[in-house]
Amino acid sequence: MKTKLVTPEGYKKLKDEHDHLWFEKRPEITKIVTWAASLGDRSENADYTYNKRLLRQIDRRVRFLRKLLPELTVVHYSPQQEGKVFFGAWVEIENELGEIHAFRIVGPEEIYGEEKGVISIDSPMARALLKKEVDDVCTVTTPSGKKDWYINKIKYQQAFAKMSAGEQRKS
Structure with missing residues (x-):
């Protein structure tokens, strides 16, 4: 079962997609269908x-988003997260061969589309990294065996969290 967590940015992106499809794209396509039917x-x-x-594809996606959005829990940044890997963290890891990977841990609905450098909280890598700190070693079980990764950096997007809180107060 997928985790129903989402970052504030991910929620906004899904909500914006719904609004674009429902208020802009669907009326435009409906006009074309009406004209073509005539x-x-x-x-x-x-x-x-x-x-x-x-139009059927748009309706299917809108139904999906309308069902999904109320079920999601938006996870905001918290200062207690600093120094450890939790949901929403950007993490840089390195293996013993010197290969470096950097990504953000996000909800499963956020890993699709043009977004690069993200992994799902449900992935084995993210699960292995949770609650670890810089310089910790995490072991991930892969199809080819166990692999060790060293955590180089952990950071959170505090500026966005502060901006979002300011926007919420204005509302």
Whole structure:
């Protein structure tokens, strides 16, 4: 089962996607479908067929987002997290071969799309890193065996957390 956690940025992105699809994209496609339907024979009307399919895809995604958004728990930055790996942390790790990877630990709904450098809190790597500190070793079980990773850096996006709190007070 997927964890129902999300960063404030991830929640905003999902909410913005819903609003764009529902208030902008769907009305635009609906107009095209209505126009194409008025032309008569729908069976050979490519505009009608394509846009009707697109409308179904939009509706499916909107239904998914409307069900998902209320179930998510937004995890805000907390000063108690400093120095240890928790949800929302940016982590830099290194193995004994000197390979370095950097990523942010986010909710499973945030790892899709154009976002790079993120891993799901549900991944074996994230689970192994939780509660560890800089210079700790974490062992991750992979299909090819166990691998050790050393934690080089941990940081949190405090500026965004402070900005979000300021925006919330204004609301």
